[in-house]
Amino acid sequence: xxxxxxxxxxxxxxxxxxxxxxxxxxxxxxxxxxxxxxxxxxxxxxxxxxxxxxxxxxxxxxxxxxxxxxxxxxxxxxxxxxxxxxxxxxxxxxxxxxxxxxxxxxxxxxxxxxxxxxxxxxxxxxxxxxxxxxxxxxxxxxxxxxxxxxxxxxxxxxxxxxxxxxxxxxxxxxxxxxxxxxxxxxxxxxxxx
Amino acid sequence: xxxxxxxxxxxxxxxxxxxxxxxxxxxxxxxxxxxxxxxxxxxxxxxxxxxxxxxxxxxxxxxxxxxxxxxxxxxxxxxxxxxxxxxxxxxxxxxxxxxxxxxxxxxxxxxxxxxxxxxxxxxxxxxxxxxxxxxxxxxxxxxxxxxxxxxxxxxxxxxxxxxxxxxxxxxxxxxxxxxxxxxxxxxxxxxxx
Numbered sequence: 425x426x427x428x429x430x431x432x433x434x435x436x437x438x439x440x441x442x443x444x445x446x447x448x449x450x451x452x453x454x455x456x457x458x459x460x461x462x463x464x465x466x467x468x469x470x471x472x473x474x475x476x477x478x479x480x481x482x483x484x485x486x487x488x489x490x491x492x493x494x495x496x497x498x499x500x501x502x503x504x505x506x507x508x509x510x511x512x513x514x515x516x517x518x519x520x521x522x523x524x525x526x527x528x529x530x531x532x533x534x535x536x537x538x539x540x541x542x543x544x545x546x547x548x549x550x551x552x553x554x555x556x557x558x559x560x561x562x563x564x565x566x567x568x569x570x571x572x573x574x575x576x577x578x579x580x581x582x583x584x585x586x587x588x589x590x591x592x593x594x595x596x597x598x599x600x601x602x603x604x605x606x607x608x609x610x611x612x613x614x615x616x617x
Numbered sequence: 618x619x620x621x622x623x624x625x626x627x628x629x630x631x632x633x634x635x636x637x638x639x640x641x642x643x644x645x646x647x648x649x650x651x652x653x654x655x656x657x658x659x660x661x662x663x664x665x666x667x668x669x670x671x672x673x674x675x676x677x678x679x680x681x682x683x684x685x686x687x688x689x690x691x692x693x694x695x696x697x698x699x700x701x702x703x704x705x706x707x708x709x710x711x712x713x714x715x716x717x718x719x720x721x722x723x724x725x726x727x728x729x730x731x732x733x734x735x736x737x738x739x740x741x742x743x744x745x746x747x748x749x750x751x752x753x754x755x756x757x758x759x760x761x762x763x764x765x766x767x768x769x770x771x772x773x774x775x776x777x778x779x780x781x782x783x784x785x786x787x788x789x790x791x792x793x794x795x796x797x798x799x800x801x802x803x804x805x806x807x808x809x810x
Contacts, residue, residue: 425729425731425733425734425735425736425761425762425763426763426764427761427762427763427764428723428759428760428761429759429760429762430724430758430759430760431663432663432760433660433661434660435657435660435663435757435760436770437689437734437735437737437760437762437767437772438635438637438655438657438665438687438689438735438737439635439771439772439775440635440772440775440777440787441634441635441656442631442632442633442634444631460657461656461657461658462631462656463634463654463655463656463666463668464628464631464653464654464668465654465668465747465748465750465752466668466747466748466749466750467626467627467628467748467749468626468748468749469748470624470625470628470748471747471748472631473656473666473747473752475656475657475658475659494631496630496631499791499792502792502794503794503798503802505794506794506795506798506799507794507799507802510795510796510799511799511803521803521806530621531623536618538618540618541618541630542618542630542631543618544630544631550747554658554659554664554666554743554754555658555659555660555661555662555663555664556659556660556661557658557659559658559666561747564628565623566621566622566623567621567622567623567625567628567630568618568620568621569618569620569622569630570618570619570620571619571620574630576781577629577780577781578632578779578780578781578783579630579632579633579779582632582633584633584787586771586772586787586789586790587770587771588769588770588771588795589793589794589795589796589798590771590790590791590792590793591790591791591792591793591794592787592788592789592790592791592792593787593788593791594633594777594779594785594786594787595785595786595788596779596785597779597783597784597785598692598783598784598785598786599692599695599783599784599785600782600783600784601695601696601698601699601700601782601784602699602703602781602782603703603782605696605699605782606699606700606703606704609696609700610704610714613714
């Protein structure tokens with residue numbers, strides 16, 4: 425690598441990342457935004473984090489509702505990510521303008537997108553400012569998923585955000601390298617000594 | 618979506634995620650592990666988080682060193698992710714066994730992998746237990762990247778982890794949907810009213 429930066433106003437070298445549509449409901453009104461800053465934190469209890477700018481309307485909504493949903497999409501639905509990502513719930517009622525269909529959560533008052541391949545219902549258990557964003561930590565109280573979509577638990581074409589308004593997807597499982605392969609490697613190394 | 622779980626011991630529905638090789642150096646000795654639980658937290662200051670099991674040797678090392686590197690790879694290097702991910706620095710000296718080549722960081726005493734397409738040098742600014750993992754928050758003090766690799770800032774084949782020891786990659790930029798496309802959508806919707 426021959427380039428080095430001490431500072432970069434924006435940095436996207438770690439993309440692509442899965443897109444998640446963050447949904448929340450407050451006072452009977454839904455709101456949705458797209459996020460690429462999110463991650464799993466823990467298996468037990470199941471915790472998942474998403475980072476949201478304090479300027480976003482979603483930030484206000486989740487502060488009130490104390491709950492949010494994370495909805496993962498197929499590649500074909502990239503327009504939805506762009507539409508909810510590039511507009512604000514302060515200016516338009518996204519559910520109506522973008523004709524967004526959802527079911528009510530089973531465990532929480534959050535929207536479960538009908539077009540999602542997977543949705544985590546999350547109850548806020550921590551909220552913490554880090555730099556210019558706020559990290560929301562949610563305990564996953566319910567998991568919805570489309571068992572026809574996942575092949576052996578692997579997503580064949582999850583919608584990924586590549587940066588700069590570009591979308592892409594992965595092609596499913598291309599290579600396997602687990603415990604057996606690692607043991608074979610270590611054995612072959614030993615044999616050649 | 619027709620499946621619902623209240624609890625799942627493990628859950629991978631949000632994969633694939635970029636693989637990052639977490640590197641650290643303590644007492645002149647390097648260590649590396651693979652992680653798929655990581656995310657950007659902030660642009661200004663540039664903050665990035667990675668979640669590590671307290672059982673991992675890397676957890677001990679980073680507690681001592683107060684710094685780590687995050688190294689992103691091309692798909693072709695998936696074996697390295699499997700090798701450092703499925704072994705422990707307590708049992709073997711990975712740098713030697715897996716013949717890992719790196720440069721010293723410019724700003725911090727962290728390893729910058731020679732095979733990486735991008736590396737963030739991170740200084741630990743927060744450390745917080747969430748469930749069964751520890752979240753490390755790093756301030757990025759240096760960014761290394763291969764400008765021949767990224768096309769218009771987009772990664773053409775970043776190594777992604779699909780779960781269950783499976784690896785995949787994205788195909789670069791497949792679709793664009795930004796401000797212009799959103800405005801066109803909103804205009805067309807208005808015109809049809």
